[in-house]
Amino acid sequence: MDVDKGIGVILPPPGEAEIKLNPKNITMVLVNAKGEVLFGNEVVPVNEIENRARELEARNPKMVFSVQTDRKTRYQDYIDVVDQLTAADVRKLALIGTEQ
Amino acid sequence: MAIKKKSKARSGIPTASMSDIIFMLLIFFMAATSLKTVEGLKVQLPRARSIAKLDTPKPSVLYVFIDRTGRISIQDKLMNAEDVSEVIYPLRQRDNRLTISMRADQETQMGVVSDVQNELRDASALKVNYSAKRK
Numbered sequence: 001m002d003v004d005k006g007i008g009v010i011l012p013p014p015g016e017a018e019i020k021l022n023p024k025n026i027t028m029v030l031v032n033a034k035g036e037v038l039f040g041n042e043v044v045p046v047n048e049i050e051n052r053a054r055e056l057e058a059r060n061p062k063m064v065f066s067v068q069t070d071r072k073t074r075y076q077d078y079i080d081v082v083d084q085l086t087a088a089d090v091r092k093l094a095l096i097g098t099e100q
Numbered sequence: 101m102a103i104k105k106k107s108k109a110r111s112g113i114p115t116a117s118m119s120d121i122i123f124m125l126l127i128f129f130m131a132a133t134s135l136k137t138v139e140g141l142k143v144q145l146p147r148a149r150s151i152a153k154l155d156t157p158k159p160s161v162l163y164v165f166i167d168r169t170g171r172i173s174i175q176d177k178l179m180n181a182e183d184v185s186e187v188i189y190p191l192r193q194r195d196n197r198l199t200i201s202m203r204a205d206q207e208t209q210m211g212v213v214s215d216v217q218n219e220l221r222d223a224s225a226l227k228v229n230y231s232a233k234r235k
Binding site for chain 1: 146147148149150151152153154161166201202204205206207208209210211213214217220221222224225226227228229230231232233234
């Protein structure tokens with residue numbers, strides 16, 4: 001029998017109201033249509049995200065990782081990024097969705 | 101002298117072939133029955149490493165299928181992205197443990213996935229599991 005396995009996430013609650021966060025505590029993770037990842041302010045290979053995220057979280061436990069994608073990003077590329085962040089035991093993961 | 105004619109013909113049904121017939125029926129039904137017909141759309145799930153077993157009990161899991169062309173199917177019904185929250189909202193009201201198992205194809209574009217996620221947020225169904233296969 002096939003057992004349901006996957007990556008569990010909690011979506012942000014509805015409402016446009018942005019929770020006030022110190023910009024220092026947010027790391028933007030952008031995934032473009034080609035699957036390239038902008039992590040903070042630099043382009044990072046996907047398989048390095050785990051280590052980067054661990055480092056940042058060790059330095060600042062309040063760090064929130066916000067993942068945004070393009071509307072044309074492949075689902076697999078997005079899952080790769082979420083997978084890396086999950087592997088790094090990121091506690092605060094915000095899935096903002098696509099950028100307008 | 102009365103002739104006692106003893107009939108040689110035995111009454112009753114011969115049962116020697118009964119097991120053959122039963123086996124044949126059994127094999128037929130085994131071959132013709134599938135345990136559960138697969139619901140939803142045909143998707144090729146993405147691959148990931150850090151995957152865990154879904155811990156929500158089965159009745160509280162709702163499958164949302166999105167195939168590579170962007171079609172959305174919930175409970176075997178095709179629908180548009182903007183109708184998703186309407187379908188999910190009553191289910192979420194009834195069951196606050198409701199977990200969405202997102203079974204999207206690895207080639208799906210994030211636009212559709214994101215639309216569905218926004219609908220899920222509107223319906224307050226915030227617990228989502230991205231269904232994936234082990235790398």
